[in-house]
Amino acid sequence: MEVNFRLPLSTQAARQLSDLLNFELSRDWDENVIDIWKLPSNNRYFSSKKVYKALTQNVEEASPLFSWLWSSSNLGKHKFFFWLLLRDRLSTRNLLRRKNMHLDGYRCVLCSTGSKETSLHLFFGCTFSQACWNSISINWNLNLPPLDMVLEAKRQFGNAIFQEIVITGCWVTWTLRNSIIFYNRSCSLSLWRSRFKDELDLLCIKANKKRRIPLTVWRDSFL
Ligand SMILES: [Zn+2]
Numbered sequence: 494m495e496v497n498f499r500l501p502l503s504t505q506a507a508r509q510l511s512d513l514l515n516f517e518l519s520r521d522w523d524e525n526v527i528d529i530w531k532l533p534s535n536n537r538y539f540s541s542k543k544v545y546k547a548l549t550q551n552v553e554e555a556s557p558l559f560s561w562l563w564s565s566s567n568l569g570k571h572k573f574f575f576w577l578l579l580r581d582r583l584s585t586r587n588l589l590r591r592k593n594m595h596l597d598g599y600r601c602v603l604c605s606t607g608s609k610e611t612s613l614h615l616f617f618g619c620t621f622s623q624a625c626w627n628s629i630s631i632n633w634n635l636n637l638p639p640l641d642m643v644l645e646a647k648r649q650f651g652n653a654i655f656q657e658i659v660i661t662g663c664w665v666t667w668t669l670r671n672s673i674i675f676y677n678r679s680c681s682l683s684l685w686r687s688r689f690k691d692e693l694d695l696l697c698i699k700a701n702k703k704r705r706i707p708l709t710v711w712r713d714s715f716l
Contacts, residue, residue, distance in 0.1 A: 503580075504638075505553055556640045565656040566700035566708075567664075574667065575660045578612055579640065583667075586610035602673045603666070603680060613639055615670060616663050625685045626662065629715050654707045657696055665689045690716040 502510065532543055562575055577583045586599045587609050601610040603621040608614050616622055617633045626632065631650065633642050647655045665688045672678040693712045697705055 556644070558640055558643055561656050562660070565660055566696060566704045567657055567660045568699070571660050571664050574664060578616065578663060579643075581612050581639075583612055585612050585615055587612075603670055616666055617642070621680065621682075621685075622666055624682050625666065625689075628682060628686060629658070629662070629689075631658070631662075652707060652711065654704060654711060657700070657704065657708060658693075658711070661692045661696060662689060665692060686716060 532539070532547055556579075558579060559576070562572055562579065565572060567575075574583070582588070586596055586601075589596060590599050599609060601608045601614055601619055603615065604619050606620060608619065613635075617626075617639075618635050623633075631646060634645055635642065637645055643659070646659075650658075665685055669678075669680045669685060669688065673680060690712065693708065693716065697708050697712065700708055
């Protein structure tokens, strides 16, 4: 079986692939035996319900990040952007490289460290991004797996508006990065903070009352 994935696999998918490869290698396949599909239950009649039940029996719970992401007050396109980020499906230079796309360079444009532009680096590990997050008192523990890192930062933040702040911050970083690559602009911490405040102003108007008040209080104390 040829294994040649260009997109990153989730931890669960990688484990399932490994199980499948081990299963395949541990068998002596007899070409004369006809393959049949068999459900775990003894009932010989097929139904889509039984298949669904069998397939979802041992499925791991999704990270809670995926439910709180959609409950945030951000615009739909910002939420979708952040969902892609959590799934590591954003078209960073590193991902484009894995898709065999030729680019002039594959390095991060926000810093001068020459690091590969992965999602993790661009939004969380980059010296520029870290300076931006530090300016609003958010720190990332890069030793943790990415989803756990976000959950840990959420716990430390201790405020229900964490998702709005993080989604907006990542969105601003992404638009700044795009303006450098596509329009040859420059970036600075003050520009990031200014764009971040503009986005947050809009969010304060859009959000419902429950979110608007803490968002406004937070914005006025940090920006
Ligand atoms: Zn960087």
